[in-house]
Amino acid sequence: MRLENKKAIVTGGAGGIGRATCLALAAEGAEVAVVDLNQQAAQAVADEIRAAGGSAIAIGADVSSEADITRVVQTAVDAFGTINIVHNNAGIIRRTTALEIDVDEWDLVFGVNVRAIYLMCKHVVPIMAAAGKGSIINTGSGWGLKGGGRALSYCASKGAVVNMTRALAIDHGPAGIRVNSVNPGDVNTGMLRDEARQVAQEENSFLAESADRPLGRMGEPREIAAAVVWLASDESSYVTGSALVVDGGGIA
Numbered sequence: 001m002r003l004e005n006k007k008a009i010v011t012g013g014a015g016g017i018g019r020a021t022c023l024a025l026a027a028e029g030a031e032v033a034v035v036d037l038n039q040q041a042a043q044a045v046a047d048e049i050r051a052a053g054g055s056a057i058a059i060g061a062d063v064s065s066e067a068d069i070t071r072v073v074q075t076a077v078d079a080f081g082t083i084n085i086v087h088n089n090a091g092i093i094r095r096t097t098a099l100e101i102d103v104d105e106w107d108l109v110f111g112v113n114v115r116a117i118y119l120m121c122k123h124v125v126p127i128m129a130a131a132g133k134g135s136i137i138n139t140g141s142g143w144g145l146k147g148g149g150r151a152l153s154y155c156a157s158k159g160a161v162v163n164m165t166r167a168l169a170i171d172h173g174p175a176g177i178r179v180n181s182v183n184p185g186d187v188n189t190g191m192l193r194d195e196a197r198q199v200a201q202e203e204n205s206f207l208a209e210s211a212d213r214p215l216g217r218m219g220e221p222r223e224i225a226a227a228v229v230w231l232a233s234d235e236s237s238y239v240t241g242s243a244l245v246v247d248g249g250g251i252a
């Protein structure tokens with residue numbers, strides 16, 4: 001197993017990609033703290049891991065809140081002793097243009113997609129630095145690299161994720177901490193289905209693009225999770241600051 005004795009935090013761990021990451025990390029031997037706004041769903045993922053013989057705890061939290069992030073990190077350290085891996089994955093999307101989104105919604109998207117990563121790093125980097133090693137993986141998006149239609153706050157926030165990943169890698173590489181982003185194309189999750197409700201299907205370029213891509217289909221959560229496991233493991237020991245695209249082809 002590639003992650004034996006490793007301790008991990010996954011945010012948005014009850015959602016499509018987060019759940020798949022939690023299961024994949026646990027299958028490689030990591031102990032996992034499943035963090036989500038939806039505590040009940042996080043508990044179900046932790047139960048699933050334990051039923052399969054793994055080790056996991058569930059923590060209900062709003063990742064945009066510093067008080068909640070402080071509690072998450074403390075709870076995970078109390079349970080596991082340390083933190084080696086963080087997957088900052090919780091995210092939300094609003095399918096609106098500059099003319100449609102209001103300031104509160106803008107701040108909400110940036111709170112969950114961007115501020116949460118800064119807050120998690122603020123509290124977890126000292127723990128990893130003390131150990132001289134750690135791997136942080138942030139979920140960006142293809143739309144953070146190339147933009148997309150009718151999702152201004154989302155595209156801006158995911159662009160921020162990609163570049164803050166590089167900045168974090170520069171700042172904390174000397175302490176032995178690697179920071180990378182994984183950038184999915186369209187993946188078969190609740191977020192994509194929610195989007196289909198926010199925007200008429202014919203306008204939904206996420207869905208339209210997947211058919212045009214070289215692999216001709218949308219991705220499955222486990223295919224993103226496999227990339228996260230690789231970035232979490234020592235197999236990627238010389239990889240930091242990178243923006244790994246996992247999209248079936250077509251973004252770059």
Ligand SMILES: NC(=O)c1ccc[n+]([C@@H]2O[C@H](COP(=O)([O-])OP(=O)(O)OC[C@H]3O[C@@H](n4cnc5c(N)ncnc54)[C@H](O)[C@@H]3O)[C@@H](O)[C@H]2O)c1
Pocket residue numbers: 011012013014015016017018035036037038061062063064089090091092112139140141142183184185186187188189190191192
């Ligand atoms: N699905 C896609 O096509 C796609 C494409 C590119 C990027 N992404 C990114 O992947 C990540 C995971 O998305 P997904 O598709 O699995 O979506 P999802 O909606 O299935 O899961 C997101 C999870 O985040 C949780 N969450 C939302 N706000 C939170 C908060 N404030 N605090 C804690 N948890 C919170 C939700 O409860 C949910 O369980 C997101 O960052 C998303 O932007 C998804």
